[in-house]
Amino acid sequence: MKIKDKHFKVLLDYEQISKRVMELAAAINHDYEGKNPLFIAIMNGAFMFAADLMKHVHIPSEITFIKVNSYQATKSTGNVKELIGLQENIFKRNLIIIEDIVDTGNTISHLLEDFNTLGADSIEIVALLHKPEAVKKKVAIKYQGFSIPNKFVVGYGLDYDGYGRNTRDIFELLE
Ligand SMILES: O=P(O)(O)OC[C@H]1O[C@H](OP(=O)(O)OP(=O)(O)O)[C@H](O)[C@@H]1O
Numbered sequence: 001m002k003i004k005d006k007h008f009k010v011l012l013d014y015e016q017i018s019k020r021v022m023e024l025a026a027a028i029n030h031d032y033e034g035k036n037p038l039f040i041a042i043m044n045g046a047f048m049f050a051a052d053l054m055k056h057v058h059i060p061s062e063i064t065f066i067k068v069n070s071y072q073a074t075k076s077t078g079n080v081k082e083l084i085g086l087q088e089n090i091f092k093r094n095l096i097i098i099e100d101i102v103d104t105g106n107t108i109s110h111l112l113e114d115f116n117t118l119g120a121d122s123i124e125i126v127a128l129l130h131k132p133e134a135v136k137k138k139v140a141i142k143y144q145g146f147s148i149p150n151k152f153v154v155g156y157g158l159d160y161d162g163y164g165r166n167t168r169d170i171f172e173l174l175e
Pocket residue numbers: 042043044045046070099100101102103104105106107108158159
């Protein structure tokens with residue numbers, strides 16, 4: 001499989017992904033019964049995972065979407081990330097952050113810091129992919145889809161330079 005100038009091979013096929021997505025949703029249905037969770041999906045990468053996950057979440061719940069500014073290479077401190085689009089009041093809410101991937105953990109740890117200051121009752125993470133070998137900031141991922149090797153992946157929402165988000169399978173870069 002070629003995306004732009006690079007070659008990729010299948011890491012996880014859609015059948016494996018959907019089975020795991022259903023299991024994650026089942027665990028959330030069980031744990032959040034009566035808790036009216038607010039899901040917050042992190043754009044762009046999480047759009048496909050969030051859509052599939054939510055089809056199997058059957059408890060009363062809400063979902064919203066935010067985009068997080070990535071680091072600016074020019075900023076030396078580099079650690080201020082801006083939340084774009086969070087309009088809901090998250091005070092006393094039970095939040096479930098939906099991420100496609102936790103790699104270094106930078107994005108998710110900044111989000112946790114921000115959400116903690118806004119008075120949420122509880123915050124948990126559901127992440128389809130996790131690269132344990134890449135972690136720089138350790139965060140507890142309550143609902144994890146797959147632990148994967150420290151290789152660049154694309155597909156199922158994840159991009160290579162903007163491309164490749166629109167595949168059912170997840171691919172890893174062939175070096
Ligand atoms: O654990 P980290 O090293 O912080 O990496 C994980 C983040 O990287 C990806 O987002 P990206 O910044 O590529 O934006 P995108 O979702 O819009 O593609 C992914 O969706 C996570 O949010």
